[in-house]
Amino acid sequence: MFSWIKVAKQLSENGVLGMNDRNYSVIAKYNKRSLYTLVDDKVKTKKLANNININTPRMIGIIEHQYEVDNLLKIVEGYQTFVIKPAHGSGGKGVLVIKNYDGEKFYSAAGEVLTFKDVYQHVSNTLSGLFSLGGRYDVALIEETVNFSDVFKNFSYHGIPDVRVIVYKGYPAMVMMRLATKESDGKANLHQGGVGVGLDVKTGETLRAVLHNKPVTIHPDTGANLMDLKVPYWREHLLIGALAYDMTGLGYLGADIVSDKNRGPMMLEINARPGLAIQIANGKGLKTRLKEIDETYPTGLSAEERVDYVLNK
Amino acid sequence: MTIKNLFSVRKVLSYLLILSIIYASYRIYYKVKYWGFSISPKEVTDVWKIDARVSFRPISDKVHVVLSVPNENENFNILSEDIIANGYTVKQDRKNNQIIFDGKDKEGKQTLYYRLNIYEDIKNNKLNKNKPTNPERPILSEEEQLQMRQIWDLAQSHEGDKVQKIIAVINQEITNPSISLVLPVTHTAKDVAEKIIQILAYKRIPARIVRVIKLEEGKKTEKPDIKLEAYINNSWNLYDLNTGKIGLPKKWVIFQRGGVSLLDVRGGENSTVMFSVMKSVATPMKMAEYRAKANNRLGNYQYSIYTLPLLEQNTLKWLMIFPLAILVVVLLRNVIGVSTMGTFTPMLLSMSLVKTGFLPGLICFSIMIFLGLLMRALVAKLNLLLVPRISFVVIFVILLIQGLTVVGYRLDSSLVSSAIFFPIIITAWIIERASITWEEEGARNTIKEIFNTLLTAIVTYFVISNDYVRHIMFAFNELNIVIMFIVMLLGTYTGYRLTEITRFASLVKKDA
Numbered sequence: 001m002f003s004w005i006k007v008a009k010q011l012s013e014n015g016v017l018g019m020n021d022r023n024y025s026v027i028a029k030y031n032k033r034s035l036y037t038l039v040d041d042k043v044k045t046k047k048l049a050n051n052i053n054i055n056t057p058r059m060i061g062i063i064e065h066q067y068e069v070d071n072l073l074k075i076v077e078g079y080q081t082f083v084i085k086p087a088h089g090s091g092g093k094g095v096l097v098i099k100n101y102d103g104e105k106f107y108s109a110a111g112e113v114l115t116f117k118d119v120y121q122h123v124s125n126t127l128s129g130l131f132s133l134g135g136r137y138d139v140a141l142i143e144e145t146v147n148f149s150d151v152f153k154n155f156s157y158h159g160i161p162d163v164r165v166i167v168y169k170g171y172p173a174m175v176m177m178r179l180a181t182k183e184s185d186g187k188a189n190l191h192q193g194g195v196g197v198g199l200d201v202k203t204g205e206t207l208r209a210v211l212h213n214k215p216v217t218i219h220p221d222t223g224a225n226l227m228d229l230k231v232p233y234w235r236e237h238l239l240i241g242a243l244a245y246d247m248t249g250l251g252y253l254g255a256d257i258v259s260d261k262n263r264g265p266m267m268l269e270i271n272a273r274p275g276l277a278i279q280i281a282n283g284k285g286l287k288t289r290l291k292e293i294d295e296t297y298p299t300g301l302s303a304e305e306r307v308d309y310v311l312n313k
Numbered sequence: 314m315t316i317k318n319l320f321s322v323r324k325v326l327s328y329l330l331i332l333s334i335i336y337a338s339y340r341i342y343y344k345v346k347y348w349g350f351s352i353s354p355k356e357v358t359d360v361w362k363i364d365a366r367v368s369f370r371p372i373s374d375k376v377h378v379v380l381s382v383p384n385e386n387e388n389f390n391i392l393s394e395d396i397i398a399n400g401y402t403v404k405q406d407r408k409n410n411q412i413i414f415d416g417k418d419k420e421g422k423q424t425l426y427y428r429l430n431i432y433e434d435i436k437n438n439k440l441n442k443n444k445p446t447n448p449e450r451p452i453l454s455e456e457e458q459l460q461m462r463q464i465w466d467l468a469q470s471h472e473g474d475k476v477q478k479i480i481a482v483i484n485q486e487i488t489n490p491s492i493s494l495v496l497p498v499t500h501t502a503k504d505v506a507e508k509i510i511q512i513l514a515y516k517r518i519p520a521r522i523v524r525v526i527k528l529e530e531g532k533k534t535e536k537p538d539i540k541l542e543a544y545i546n547n548s549w550n551l552y553d554l555n556t557g558k559i560g561l562p563k564k565w566v567i568f569q570r571g572g573v574s575l576l577d578v579r580g581g582e583n584s585t586v587m588f589s590v591m592k593s594v595a596t597p598m599k600m601a602e603y604r605a606k607a608n609n610r611l612g613n614y615q616y617s618i619y620t621l622p623l624l625e626q627n628t629l630k631w632l633m634i635f636p637l638a639i640l641v642v643v644l645l646r647n648v649i650g651v652s653t654m655g656t657f658t659p660m661l662l663s664m665s666l667v668k669t670g671f672l673p674g675l676i677c678f679s680i681m682i683f684l685g686l687l688m689r690a691l692v693a694k695l696n697l698l699l700v701p702r703i704s705f706v707v708i709f710v711i712l713l714i715q716g717l718t719v720v721g722y723r724l725d726s727s728l729v730s731s732a733i734f735f736p737i738i739i740t741a742w743i744i745e746r747a748s749i750t751w752e753e754e755g756a757r758n759t760i761k762e763i764f765n766t767l768l769t770a771i772v773t774y775f776v777i778s779n780d781y782v783r784h785i786m787f788a789f790n791e792l793n794i795v796i797m798f799i800v801m802l803l804g805t806y807t808g809y810r811l812t813e814i815t816r817f818a819s820l821v822k823k824d825a
Binding site for chain 1: 647650696698699700749753754755758804805806807808809810811813814816817818819820821
């Protein structure tokens with residue numbers, strides 16, 4: 001009991017943000033409920049993002065109604081590879097990545113061979129709300145796959161590595177990269193066994209990496225030295241985060257960014273209640289950072305200026 | 314401290330919490346004191362039924378019967394009185410504590426009943442504390458005066474107050490000539506009491522005879538016991554005629570005070586009064602109305618939930634336990650940090666466990682979840698749409714409940730038949746969610762989630778199934794207001810959850 005209190009005290013001294021504190025002191029305060037709809041719907045988010053020149057995967061089409069599911073083949077005609085995702089999904093739920101479509105069979109990124117019936121079923125599940133928050137009716141979004149950059153080739157097992165930027169009041173506050181492992185089954189969520197790599201906000205270089213809350217230095221499946229990781233186009237990553245603030249008005253958000261071989265960093269989605277695992281990946285408390293931004297960072301700067309401020313700090 | 318600080322959400326809620334605690338404490342005190350509510354659910358109040366049966370044989374056309382009855386007592390309150398006297402006009406004389414029966418043209422053996430239901434009470438009824446006028450010194454002969462003086466002289470060597478001294482003298486020095494002279498060899502308690510009153514009157518101390526009945530189950534007696542009351546040190550004290558002990562012992566009830574006889578029958582002969590005592594028990598809650606009435610707090614009581622019909626009361630009793638269950642869930646989720654399936658699912662499960670009993674419910678629930686998951690896994694292959702699929706699970710659960718209940722009934726096993734008490738929709742959703750979690754996040758996470766949900770339900774169950782807790786939450790329902798503010802205050806709790814302490818353990822400074 002006393003050791004718990006001691007640990008809690010130390011965590012507090014290290015500025016670690018707890019779930020209750022995040023909900024009460026940050027989200028409730030800086031994220032207006034009415035703004036959630038902007039990020040809950042990926043189609044909407046994509047449109048908004050394109051308006052202010054944030055790069056996102058190109059949309060191939062959307063399926064809104066059950067009767068439109070039959071059009072699926074027509075929509076993806078000419079595409080060898082594409083992604084189907086629920087517009088209201090979260091945490092990568094219901095995302096189906098088709099790596100190869102030969103006009104008959106669909107080969108998923110997870111290594112499955114699917115028939116049209118399987119894919120049809122997936123879309124129809126999506127529409128009926130299986131993957132959306134609260135099970136409400138959803139829309140299936142079909143977009144181009146990301147040709148993920150070779151830079152990260154050895155750092156991720158199967159799935160696409162993504163960069164999560166926590167943006168507080170428009171300033172990139174903390175960043176991590178999430179790498180898929182064999183265990184995480186192509187997904188990059190940390191609680192499912194993904195590797196979290198804390199990145200230096202100023203440089204995009206590895207601070208430390210964790211697997212299941214424990215520090216690691218090499219990727220468990222590929223053996224890549226995680227300490228060598230350096231994200232290219234770093235400024236662009238931060239800029240996407242800063243712009244996401246301008247676009248949504250959310251004081252506390254998490255922008256998920258992937259790197260495309262040809263198109264550079266692209267925003268996949270914005271999260272209005274980003275989790276706290278990023279602190280473990282960084283080995284640092286988030287509260288200290290938020291406080292720093294609250295107290296010393298100037299207000300009224302443009303997104304570009306904010307990014308430069310962070311980079312030159 | 315600025316004004317703004319003083320009125321922060323947390324502060325205001327704290328003030329309200331404190332106020333609600335004060336209010337609840339006052340109400341608890343009030344209910345215990347004036348309504349007789351008890352903290353323990355097992356406590357019962359003894360209700361004594363005293364029957365006084367008066368019988369006599371009339372010898373003239375007009376019969377006039379006067380029976381002395383109790384109306385004020387130290388340890389008891391009157392629950393109800395009942396008089397059975399067919400063909401008599403009955404008059405209650407409250408001032409002299411008498412019941413007067415008048416009859417005309419009666420023949421044969423007459424029987425009148427006076428029934429009294431009394432219960433022990435916490436509060437003390439105010440006794441007649443009026444200062445009496447001191448009695449006149451009795452007119453005595455020379456010889457008698459000498460006896461009196463001798464008795465008072467003898468009394469000096471005994472312990473206690475004046476009355477106790479005299480009682481001691483009478484009892485212990487019975488062979489002393491001055492005593493044996495005033496008391497006949499064969500004497501009744503009444504004789505003794507009357508003599509003592511006389512002796513006390515010599516010193517102008519007011520005293521009177523008190524007739525008391527000891528409450529013993531099944532007791533039948535023709536004669537109440539006699540005690541003595543004397544006015545000493547500015548108050549009336551009751552004395553035992555044998556020991557001189559002051560005060561009325563528990564389970565004794567004063568039937569009549571003063572010298573008048575207990576029963577007075579004019580126009581009749583062979584009159585007797587037979588007392589019989591019977592005991593029954595009632596819960597304090599059943600007695601509350603009488604207590605409230607006796608304490609002049611009836612108006613307040615009538616607007617409480619305890620005057621509702623029993624059916625409504627039982628429903629409310631069931632509802633009253635919800636806030637506590639909610640509090641447990643809030644604590645487990647926001648302070649401990651247990652993640653469960655659905656916010657109130659564990660609470661509803663615990664409610665079912667209360668109805669089914671712990672082990673049978675748990676086993677039955679596990680069977681249902683297991684079979685449900687099995688069925689759901691088979692159906693997954695059919696690729697049904699979401700709403701029809703969950704509907705299928707709901708129907709399957711209903712069929713499962715039906716089957717288990719029948720099987721349980723046939724096997725006479727409460728283990729299986731308790732299925733009927735589980736909420737269908739909740740059970741169905743648990744199955745559906747568990748199966749999706751299984752597909753997406755693997756068996757480990759699913760089992761962990763089910764385990765967490767059950768754990769929360771079990772903890773909640775143990776809190777709400779406790780007899781004391783349920784009784785207290787119902788009897789002192791103001792506590793729900795306290796719980797409401799605690800829950801609201803927890804809504805501002807920004808400290809770490811207990812599970813976060815292990816989750817973030819790696820963020821503790823290593824050098825610390």
